[in-house]
Amino acid sequence: MQIYDVVKLSHHFGVSVLSALYRLMNLRLITDKQFGEMKQMDSDGMTKQLADLLGLSEVSEDENISAFYRRYLVLALEAYRREKISRRKLIEIASKLGVGATEIEQVFRVSDWFMMNLQRCSFPQFSRESNWHYFDRHHRHQYPHQPESY
Numbered sequence: 292m293q294i295y296d297v298v299k300l301s302h303h304f305g306v307s308v309l310s311a312l313y314r315l316m317n318l319r320l321i322t323d324k325q326f327g328e329m330k331q332m333d334s335d336g337m338t339k340q341l342a343d344l345l346g347l348s349e350v351s352e353d354e355n356i357s358a359f360y361r362r363y364l365v366l367a368l369e370a371y372r373r374e375k376i377s378r379r380k381l382i383e384i385a386s387k388l389g390v391g392a393t394e395i396e397q398v399f400r401v402s403d404w405f406m407m408n409l410q411r412c413s414f415p416q417f418s419r420e421s422n423w424h425y426f427d428r429h430h431r432h433q434y435p436h437q438p439e440s441y
Contacts, residue, residue: 292321294329295345298338302347305358308338360388368398 292315301311309330316326332338342348364385371381378399385395 292325294332294338295341297329298341298345298347301338302342308333364388364390 297308297311297315300315301308304311306314312321312326312329312333315321316323321329367376367381367384370376371378376384382392382395386392
C-alpha cells in the first residue's frame, strides 16, 4: 500500500489521512513501519500536495455534515420500511435534519404507490415487510450488491 492509496481512501470515505492510517494499521493492512513513514509524510504536508495533484478537493465541513444527514435519513427511511419506527418518528427525525414534513410526505406517497403496485403484481398479498422478503428470495441474484439480510 502506497501513500497515494491512503490519500484516495481517506478522500473516498471522508476521513483524515491520519484516521485512514490508523484504520489500515488496525486492520493489519500496513505495518507499524509503514504507518510511521506515512504519518510523517502526512505531518510534512505531502499528503495535501498529493491530494491536490490527484485532483481530490478537500471536503468542507458543511459537505461532511450534509452527507451525514443524508446517510442518517436513509437509515431512518429503512427503519420505517422495516416497521422498526413509526411514521411520526420518521417525520421527527427528518425535521431535525432539516427535511420538511412536505418532502417526507412525498416520499410516503411514492412509497405507498410503489407498494400498492407491487401488490397488484403476481405476488401473493403480504405485508410491506413480506414483500421485501419475497423480492429477496426471487430476485436477489439480479442485485448481488444488496446486503443479504434486512
